Amino acid sequence: MAWSTILLVAILHLHLTQTNAQDTTGYRLPEIYEPSRYVVDLNFPDTVFTGASTAFTGQVTIAFRVTSSTTEIKLHTRSTIAQLSQILLSSGLSAPTISDRTYNTTTEILTLTVGTALSIATDYSLEITYSGDLASESVMRGAYISSYSDENNRTVYMVSTQFEPTHARHAFPCFDEPNFKATFAISITYPSTLNVLGNTASETESTVDTTYRKTTFKDTAKMSTYLVAFAVSGFTCTEGETIDTGVPHRVCSRSEEAPNRAWAVEIGTPIMRVLEDLTGIKYGSQMTKMDEIAIPDFSSGAMENWGLVTYRETGLLYSDEDSSNNYKKSIALVIAHEFTHMWFGNLVTCKWWDYIFLNEGFARYYQYFAAALTKQLSDWELDKHFNVEQVQTALLADSSIGAQALTSTSVTPNDISNKFGTITYNKGASVFRMIETNIMGATNFIYGIQNYLTLYSNQGAIPANLWSSLATYTPSVSLPSGVSFSAAINNWVENSGHPVVKVSKDGNNVVLTQTRFLLSGSDSTSRYYVPVCYTTSSDITRFANTTVQTWLAPDQTTTLANVLNGSSWIILNNRQSGFYRVNYDSTLWTAIKAALHANHLRIDVLNRAQLVSDAYNFARSKANNGTVTDVGYSDVFSLLSYLQYETDYYPWYAAIIGNNHLLQRIGYDSTEGTRFTSWMLELLQAVYATVPFDTIDTSNQVYTMKQIMILTRVCKYGEQTCIDKSKELFANYRNNGVKVPKNLRGLVYCNALRHSTDIQNDYNFLWQKYQDTKLMHEILTIFSGLGCTEDTTLLKGFLRQSITASSGIRYQDFTSVWSYVYSSSKIGASTAMEFITENYADLTSYYSGVGSLISNIAGYYTSEDQLEKLEALINSTVVSASHKSTAQSALNSARSNIEWASTLKAEVTAYFSVPETSTGDAAISTSSLVIVLVTLLLHKILY
Numbered sequence: 001m002a003w004s005t006i007l008l009v010a011i012l013h014l015h016l017t018q019t020n021a022q023d024t025t026g027y028r029l030p031e032i033y034e035p036s037r038y039v040v041d042l043n044f045p046d047t048v049f050t051g052a053s054t055a056f057t058g059q060v061t062i063a064f065r066v067t068s069s070t071t072e073i074k075l076h077t078r079s080t081i082a083q084l085s086q087i088l089l090s091s092g093l094s095a096p097t098i099s100d101r102t103y104n105t106t107t108e109i110l111t112l113t114v115g116t117a118l119s120i121a122t123d124y125s126l127e128i129t130y131s132g133d134l135a136s137e138s139v140m141r142g143a144y145i146s147s148y149s150d151e152n153n154r155t156v157y158m159v160s161t162q163f164e165p166t167h168a169r170h171a172f173p174c175f176d177e178p179n180f181k182a183t184f185a186i187s188i189t190y191p192s193t194l195n196v197l198g199n200t201a202s203e204t205e206s207t208v209d210t211t212y213r214k215t216t217f218k219d220t221a222k223m224s225t226y227l228v229a230f231a232v233s234g235f236t237c238t239e240g241e242t243i244d245t246g247v248p249h250r251v252c253s254r255s256e257e258a259p260n261r262a263w264a265v266e267i268g269t270p271i272m273r274v275l276e277d278l279t280g281i282k283y284g285s286q287m288t289k290m291d292e293i294a295i296p297d298f299s300s301g302a303m304e305n306w307g308l309v310t311y312r313e314t315g316l317l318y319s320d321e322d323s324s325n326n327y328k329k330s331i332a333l334v335i336a337h338e339f340t341h342m343w344f345g346n347l348v349t350c351k352w353w354d355y356i357f358l359n360e361g362f363a364r365y366y367q368y369f370a371a372a373l374t375k376q377l378s379d380w381e382l383d384k385h386f387n388v389e390q391v392q393t394a395l396l397a398d399s400s401i402g403a404q405a406l407t408s409t410s411v412t413p414n415d416i417s418n419k420f421g422t423i424t425y426n427k428g429a430s431v432f433r434m435i436e437t438n439i440m441g442a443t444n445f446i447y448g449i450q451n452y453l454t455l456y457s458n459q460g461a462i463p464a465n466l467w468s469s470l471a472t473y474t475p476s477v478s479l480p481s482g483v484s485f486s487a488a489i490n491n492w493v494e495n496s497g498h499p500v501v502k503v504s505k506d507g508n509n510v511v512l513t514q515t516r517f518l519l520s521g522s523d524s525t526s527r528y529y530v531p532v533c534y535t536t537s538s539d540i541t542r543f544a545n546t547t548v549q550t551w552l553a554p555d556q557t558t559t560l561a562n563v564l565n566g567s568s569w570i571i572l573n574n575r576q577s578g579f580y581r582v583n584y585d586s587t588l589w590t591a592i593k594a595a596l597h598a599n600h601l602r603i604d605v606l607n608r609a610q611l612v613s614d615a616y617n618f619a620r621s622k623a624n625n626g627t628v629t630d631v632g633y634s635d636v637f638s639l640l641s642y643l644q645y646e647t648d649y650y651p652w653y654a655a656i657i658g659n660n661h662l663l664q665r666i667g668y669d670s671t672e673g674t675r676f677t678s679w680m681l682e683l684l685q686a687v688y689a690t691v692p693f694d695t696i697d698t699s700n701q702v703y704t705m706k707q708i709m710i711l712t713r714v715c716k717y718g719e720q721t722c723i724d725k726s727k728e729l730f731a732n733y734r735n736n737g738v739k740v741p742k743n744l745r746g747l748v749y750c751n752a753l754r755h756s757t758d759i760q761n762d763y764n765f766l767w768q769k770y771q772d773t774k775l776m777h778e779i780l781t782i783f784s785g786l787g788c789t790e791d792t793t794l795l796k797g798f799l800r801q802s803i804t805a806s807s808g809i810r811y812q813d814f815t816s817v818w819s820y821v822y823s824s825s826k827i828g829a830s831t832a833m834e835f836i837t838e839n840y841a842d843l844t845s846y847y848s849g850v851g852s853l854i855s856n857i858a859g860y861y862t863s864e865d866q867l868e869k870l871e872a873l874i875n876s877t878v879v880s881a882s883h884k885s886t887a888q889s890a891l892n893s894a895r896s897n898i899e900w901a902s903t904l905k906a907e908v909t910a911y912f913s914v915p916e917t918s919t920g921d922a923a924i925s926t927s928s929l930v931i932v933l934v935t936l937l938l939h940k941i942l943y
């Protein structure tokens with residue numbers, strides 16, 4: 001599954017506030033059942049497709065055996081007992097009687113008691129006839145209804161599914177755990193004006209009567225229940241190049257979007273073939289078709305149902321004319337992610353959700369590294385993007401004391417949902433990357449992977465299975481002396497966290513020690529086997545070699561003897577290939593900074609990005625009493641001053657992430673925030689000059705990504721030339737109908753509205769543009785622009801639309817709209833909190849995650865007077881007790897953030913007071929080149 005970040009954050013907050021100590025007994029099925037084949041027959045009446053009813057009926061027949069004698073059959077269902085109209089058990093000619101049935105609505109387990117015990121090695125057949133209700137488009141899980149407006153402006157209803165992790169039971173009673181694999185023979189009866197897609201190709205189609213048709217699909221491969229899917233709709237499909245003879249690849253959506261399927265059609269087949277080459281297993285050996293389908297209402301980003309991958313529209317439909325290159329990239333990556341699951345997840349499945357990183361870590365890993373091997377994407381530098389987008393975000397998520405381990409216990413559906421987060425995906429992928437690049441090398445890694453996939457095909461797997469396959473292809477010289485593969489890896493997987501390696505100079509030697517890195521608090525017990533590779537100034541070709549040179553074992557220090565003989569600096573963790581941070585003593589940091597100023601290109605671009613990211617996080621840790629206490633913000637600023645020469649994407653990416661956090665705390669508009677952004681603007685001038693507004697090159701992916709990122713920041717930090725240009729392009733759109741170049745739209749819409757002198761009309765114009773389009777990429781870009789408005793009334797109007805069905809804003813996009821509002825402007829957070837207080841009843845009846853909204857909004861608070869808005873909410877008589885308590889803890893953490901910000905502000909002031917006293921207004925004026933140079937010279941003197 002590929003989740004959407006914003007939604008997930010909301011869900012996680014919700015769970016944190018709703019579930020404390022929960023009884024976890026009784027949620028798992030006994031392992032004694034062995035289902036082999038499901039025959040599922042579903043019936044969707046035409047009332048579903050007119051919006052008149054949600055009722056459907058079904059019958060499931062499960063062929064199974066038991067591995068030990070039992071008088072109970074336990075399986076999952078979401079239908080109540082009353083909806084289970086008939087339950088029959090048979091075995092050959094006999095029909096064992098069912099003497100009792102009980103149902104637990106919490107665990108969703110149906111228990112059938114039989115008169116005589118079931119015996120082993122006997123074939124049983126359980127037939128259940130039932131009725132159920134489809135879920136609504138604000139639920140988006142199980143079998144559910146989605147709707148959209150068609151070419152003729154008619155509301156059209158369709159049925160789709162989202163079964164992972166625990167929702168197949170909603171469509172039919174089943175043993176709904178990943179390790180109960182079986183084949184599925186599914187048939188669906190539906191109005192004959194529509195069509196149906198399933199995991200497999202249809203075997204027979206028959207006319208039931210004048211209104212209905214019935215499609216029976218071929219048996220699936222042996223697979224988990226959560227991978228079953230179907231869709232009943234009026235969609236059309238575009239057929240691409242076949243994956244193999246007789247294995248078609250199609251992309252389907254509402255017919256109006258047909259022209260926007262081309263990119264997915266083009267890129268899917270080559271990605272699939274790259275994956276076939278890597279895994280050594282043909283897709284067609286398991287499933288004989290691949291349909292990808294865009295569902296208008298979809299909860300996550302996409303879902304890897306075998307043979308029928310479902311997507312949000314933004315994840316599949318791309319308009320060459322109107323969708324940005326960022327969307328083009330995310331579509332390619334989401335497709336690669338889902339297709340990777342055909343092997344990692346579908347063919348070999350995590351035995352239980354504790355190990356979901358075996359599915360998601362690989363999907364996240366290959367969404368970059370398989371995509372990178374696809375010809376059309378070969379110059380997109382996806383391997384480098386992996387570092388800033390995955391490794392650095394994983395390190396951050398893994399830096400709090402409460403971070404989950406990759407393997408952690410999950411029993412209830414809530415626990416299971418909580419496993420689908422940054423640790424599982426980003427850290428899982430990063431640890432695989434470390435194994436591949438530091439320990440095994442690409443070739444051995446692939447041998448190990450192929451061995452794993454072959455051994456556990458159509459079965460469940462646990463991490464030990466993977467380690468044993470990988471170990472087979474790992475030479476012992478690549479491991480710490482006397483330590484097995486799994487022993488070297490286990491701490492990274494079974495414990496949370498990751499280390500910071502401290503590098504200290506001792507004459508010509510350096511000494512390495514480790515501690516778990518935490519942004520706050522401490523953990524003196526966690527230790528890891530750290531694969532170390534390094535580069536010194538005497539041989540910079542070494543950066544390209546990420547093979548482990550030495551290990552830092554959990555309970556030891558490691559000395560690199562004489563390594564500084566003839567070298568002025570040393571940098572550890574070549575290309576940030578290992579999953580850890582590196583800190584240096586002050587002498588070594590000074591040498592690295594000097595090297596960056598002398599010729600930054602001598603240090604690998606990914607290590608430059610790492611230095612920036614690490615330093616920023618060390619300063620954050622120091623300010624929060626975390627692990628690293630010897631690198632403060634003044635050290636970060638003195639490191640960042642080298643950025644004046646930096647024109648590469650990755651170090652800037654890391655810097656901007658760090659800046660975002662700093663500015664979110666001190667506020668963009670505070671004295672210190674303004675001082676910081678004007679300094680940043682000076683540093684940005686060189687890279688800004690490489691990506692001018694007028695040089696559009698959409699065929700160059702890396703250039704375009706850099707252009708969008710840099711221009712967005714330069715405008716945000718207040719560069720007047722950038723703001724003027726944005727306003728000019730917007731005016732030309734509004735007055736003359738000249739569309740803004742697609743990649744610039746996000747920043748142009750935002751800055752034009754933020755700095756508008758005619759806000760009501762500019763806002764209305766953009767709102768009208770929203771109503772005129774059905775392309776989800778354009779819609780979200782417009783929403784992000786509207787969120788930049790600095791007019792309280794308009795922003796509240798926008799939030800009002802988010803809870804008004806006739807606005808057309810989908811439930812799935814609700815959290816995006818809100819985050820655009822509360823995170824984009826200086827009034828956004830306060831305005832959003834006011835809206836909650838003023839419209840509490842309407843809001844809570846529409847949206848269930850209001851608690852998480854409150855916490856998220858308060859995360860953007862920077863001043864005392866904002867706290868009052870939160871107090872007003874707490875004081876309000878209409879607000880529920882649970883939201884009051886969420887608001888109270890949000891208030892406490894906002895208060896400590898603000899206190900913390902005052903320390904930060906002091907550091908900013910102290911650092912910038914030197915150039916300011918020497919050059920008068922230097923830090924404020926941004927356009928004078930002379931002053932810029934003077935300022936930079938002064939910064940150089942600082943370290």
Ligand SMILES: *[C@@H]1O[C@H](CO)[C@@H](O)[C@H](O)[C@H]1NC(C)=O
Nearest residue numbers: 023024025026027104106107
């Ligand atoms: C249902 O299962 C839960 C979890 O095991 C248990 O706490 C609860 O008592 C059960 N309910 C009934 C009615 O048995």
Ligand SMILES: *[C@@H]1O[C@H](CO)[C@@H](O)[C@H](O)[C@H]1NC(C)=O
Nearest residue numbers: 149151152153154155771806
């Ligand atoms: C589409 O239908 C809606 C609601 O029925 C109506 O408000 C709107 O004006 C219609 N739009 C067009 C383009 O016909």
Ligand SMILES: *[C@@H]1O[C@H](CO)[C@@H](O)[C@H](O)[C@H]1NC(C)=O
Nearest residue numbers: 533544545546547548549550
């Ligand atoms: C990379 O480093 C490893 C470990 O030091 C070494 O064995 C190997 O020869 C190096 N590879 C290349 C191509 O230099």
Ligand SMILES: *[C@@H]1O[C@H](CO)[C@@H](O)[C@H](O)[C@H]1NC(C)=O
Nearest residue numbers: 520622623624625626896900
């Ligand atoms: C860090 O610790 C010091 C001394 O114990 C304390 O005064 C300060 O408030 C702490 N800061 C944070 C952010 O916890």
Ligand SMILES: *[C@@H]1O[C@H](CO)[C@@H](O)[C@H](O)[C@H]1NC(C)=O
Nearest residue numbers: 868869870871872873874875
């Ligand atoms: C909330 O209530 C407290 C206690 O009654 C009061 O002191 C405070 O001023 C109120 N705050 C707001 C913003 O209404």
Ligand SMILES: [Zn+2]
Nearest residue numbers: 001002360363
């Ligand atoms: Zn996934």
